[in-house]
Amino acid sequence: MATKKKTTEKYSKEQLLGFYRTMCRVREFEEHAAECFTKGMLAGNIHLSIGQEAAAAGAFAAIQPQDFFTSTHRGHGHAIARGMDPNMAMAELFGKKTGYCQGKGGSMHITDMSKANHLGANGIVGAGQGISAGSALASKIKGDNSVTVGCFGDGSTNEGTFHENLNMAATWKLPLVWFIENNCYGVSTEIHRVTNTPDLATRAAAYGVDYAVVDGTDVLAVYEAMCKAMDHARSGKGPYVLEAKVYRYQGHYCGDPAVYRPAEYMEKALANDPIEKLGKKLLAAGATEEELQKIKDEAKAEMDAAVKFADESPYPDLAEVTTDVYAMDNERCVER
Amino acid sequence: MSKKITFSKALREGLHEEMVRDENVFIIGEDMAVMGNVFGVTTGFLDEFGPNRVIDTPISEEGFCGMAVGAAMRGLRPVVELMYNDFITVAADPIFNQAAKTRYMTGGQATVPMVLRCPMGAGRRNAGHHSQSLEALFCHFPGLKVIAPSCAEDAKGLIKSAIRDDDPVVSLENKLLYAKKEEIPEEEYLIPLGKAKVKREGKDLTLITWSRQVNFAMEAAENLAAEGIDVEVLDLRSLVPLDWEAIAASVSKTHNVLIVSEEVKRGSYAGELSAQIAEELFDELDAPVERLCGLNIVSPFSPVLEDENFPHPETIAKAVKHVLNK
Structure with a gap:
């Protein structure tokens, strides 16, 4: 039981409860969003990160307030783990005026430039690689000691941008961490059917970049690996690639029955549920079932309130359909 | 200076x-x-x-x-x-x-x-x-x-x-x-985006163009002047934002329009300009708006073929006369 001893030695109960709380909040956000989607309250599609909570919670605990990040179409968990407002995030899913992007982006485009340094989730697989590397370039030029984290999935490591930007970031020693959540599926395609290496982070070696592969269902393992990655990038050694092996409980999008996946995938996933896994460690560290249940109940109540807020919020004013296309001379540029 | x-x-x-x-x-x-x-x-x-x-x-x-x-x-x-x-x-x-x-x-x-x-x-x-x-x-x-x-x-x-x-x-x-x-x-200056420039005033036809074709348009206009055709050359300089006021003012004066660009003609910005003028300045027009662009082909390599693929002063002058039915 070396692991148990190590865990209780390294982390206070409060720290462990903090990780637990973040994971519960992410899952509750996602489950509430799924319910709203099923009820027809949301427009469009949503892509859920249920099962991947340890990756978001572990990674974002290692990211400092001054740091920046990009996200993907499966990005709700990153926003919640970063401490962003679930009300504004949920309202964005609803296309409401009170959303992070005033309803103009939706689930795949949650962004917060003012507080969270969230440079945007993105609908284009791989686009965040360029943007995160560019933000890291800006940090290097400005000398502001911030690190940029590009979060993306296994699928985008096969985009050209992965290779182009990692090569440049490595050559220019940019303060960049790429956090790959490898859930093994790009929509329906199992990653190893289309990729020739067992791990994805190993590609970093081709560009002289340090990397690691971590169990993405173990929040503490993710946190520790991410701390190392962030220290590496912040100390001027250049980029770092961290791959977390995770499970995506749902299909690609909410409502996708995922018939392309073997039954064993979900069996393994459920046997490694990140919330239950930490729950067991917490109980061993002296927490009570009641304490854990209370955290779950609070997360549920918080997301109930987020749904209520989103549902009751107004849609954008119709006049806003043509605003914010341009920063300057918007009216004339939109007119013709 | x-x-x-x-x-x-x-x-x-x-x-x-x-x-x-x-x-x-x-x-x-x-x-x-x-x-x-x-x-x-x-x-x-x-x-x-x-x-x-x-x-x-x-x-x-x-x-x-x-x-x-x-x-x-x-x-x-x-x-x-x-x-x-x-x-x-x-x-x-x-x-x-x-x-x-x-x-x-x-x-x-x-x-x-x-x-x-x-x-x-x-x-x-x-x-x-x-x-x-x-x-x-x-x-x-x-x-x-x-x-x-x-x-x-x-x-x-x-x-x-x-x-x-x-x-x-x-x-x-x-x-x-x-x-x-x-x-x-000599001194520092700025030119605002979205501001076209009348490179040559004229009363018979508005020739709308930009970039290198402005030079060819000017040459064509000078040659046409010798034949008594007075062309106004409007250099857009910015395509977005578009200086619609300058276009409307010129078209309302000349009542004839030729748009010249080096683009492939199909789906060109010249076509977009033509549509806007036809839609909004129809009452000002004495003749249909015409476009002189590249051909609907891949840009060719051989010099003799490539030169066929963008407007020249001679082809511009010919197109002006076509609009004016001369």
Whole structure:
């Protein structure tokens, strides 16, 4: 039981409860969003990160307030783990005026430039690689000691941008961490059917970049690996690639029955549920079932309130359909 | 006071002044630093501004265009060069999906103040991968602004305004203009985006054009004047925003319109202008709006074939007469 001893030695109960709380909040956000989607309250599609909570919670605990990040179409968990407002995030899913992007982006485009340094989730697989590397370039030029984290999935490591930007970031020693959540599926395609290496982070070696592969269902393992990655990038050694092996409980999008996946995938996933896994460690560290249940109940109540807020919020004013296309001379540029 | 310098030196002056003025401005692209650019636009910049502000990239257009978007979102003002506008096909996502759309999709939170300089155009015997005029492509995407200067003075004044603009601006620079020497003011000046210029006043027909074709249009207009046809040449200078007031004023005076561009005619920006004039100024027109563009073909290599593929003073004069039924 070396692991148990190590865990209780390294982390206070409060720290462990903090990780637990973040994971519960992410899952509750996602489950509430799924319910709203099923009820027809949301427009469009949503892509859920249920099962991947340890990756978001572990990674974002290692990211400092001054740091920046990009996200993907499966990005709700990153926003919640970063401490962003679930009300504004949920309202964005609803296309409401009170959303992070005033309803103009939706689930795949949650962004917060003012507080969270969230440079945007993105609908284009791989686009965040360029943007995160560019933000890291800006940090290097400005000398502001911030690190940029590009979060993306296994699928985008096969985009050209992965290779182009990692090569440049490595050559220019940019303060960049790429956090790959490898859930093994790009929509329906199992990653190893289309990729020739067992791990994805190993590609970093081709560009002289340090990397690691971590169990993405173990929040503490993710946190520790991410701390190392962030220290590496912040100390001027250049980029770092961290791959977390995770499970995506749902299909690609909410409502996708995922018939392309073997039954064993979900069996393994459920046997490694990140919330239950930490729950067991917490109980061993002296927490009570009641304490854990209370955290779950609070997360549920918080997301109930987020749904209520989103549902009751107004849609954008119709006049806003043509605003914010341009920063300057918007009216004339939109007119013709 | 004025001085005579080339289009590329005028651009260089504009970039230089803005880099001195604003430390957030930096240059990134292929062969921009050590070589100082294929056309000498950034000669000497590396020594003066250092490697953090004048950056040579690998041949990774999608990669460095994406980085420019990220850096611009962080408050820097990257001036990116695509060595040829044709290469936008491999850098399309960062420009069309990211730079152009990010402001709107974030509800106005993000600003992307970058400039994408694109040498473009035919006439250098470079065939179909290095000779296109892709105005229509750049003008299509809401969120982008597009400038297309025709002379050294405008090149400098517009690039300075583009750098100061908070939106992504695409600068279309015809390669055959770079070496052209022209008078520009000695003192610092800006030319605002979205302001066309009447290069020649006339009363019989409005010839709307931009970039290199302005020179051909002027030559055609002078030749036609000898035949008693008085052509007004309107140099748009900016395609987005469009100086509609200038177009409407000129068309309301001449009542005849020819639009000249080097684009493939099908789906051209010239076609967009034609549609807008037909829709909104129909009552002013004495004849249908006509377009003189490139053919609906791939830009050819062989000099004799390539020269068939863009307007010349002679073909412009002929087209003017056709509109005027003369």
